[in-house]
Every structure is written in structure tokens, then in C-alpha cells.
Amino acid sequence: MKMTRQDFQAQADLCADIIADLGLGTLSDKANSILDSFCDMCARSNPSFDRARFATWVFNNLDGIKNK
Numbered sequence: 001m002k003m004t005r006q007d008f009q010a011q012a013d014l015c016a017d018i019i020a021d022l023g024l025g026t027l028s029d030k031a032n033s034i035l036d037s038f039c040d041m042c043a044r045s046n047p048s049f050d051r052a053r054f055a056t057w058v059f060n061n062l063d064g065i066k067n068k
Contacts, residue, residue, distance in 0.1 A: 003045045016061035
């Protein structure tokens with residue numbers, strides 16, 4: 001099953017929740033490792049996956065910025 005935009009957004013929200021629950025800063029190596037793991041998984045699902053867009057969604061979520 002191909003992942004939809006809503007699936008990727010839900011994954012980004014989950015990624016941000018994990019980083020926040022672990023109390024990691026957005027610049028920490030561990031946070032970047034978690035983000036990279038999510039991006040790798042998503043890229044395997046869709047070759048057109050946009051890592052930068054995903055990361056922006058995650059960081060906006062962590063910073064309390066509403067994503068559109």
C-alpha cells in the first residue's frame with residue numbers, strides 16, 4: 001500500500017512526539033538520528049519523498065508552529 005500525504009504527516013507528528021517525549025533538542029544528534037530513521041522509512045515507501053518538507057513539518061511541530 002502506498003503511503004498518502006496524510007500518512008507522511010502522521011509519521012512526522014509521531015516523530016516529533018518521540019523527540020519531544022525524550023526531551024531532545026532539535027539540534028541533538030539523537031533527534032537527528034530519529035528523524036533520519038523516519039525519513040529513510042518514508043523514502044523506501046515513496047521515491048519522491050521530500051526529506052526537507054518532512055523535517056520542516058517535524059521541527060514546526062516541535063516549535064509549536066501550526067503546519068498546513
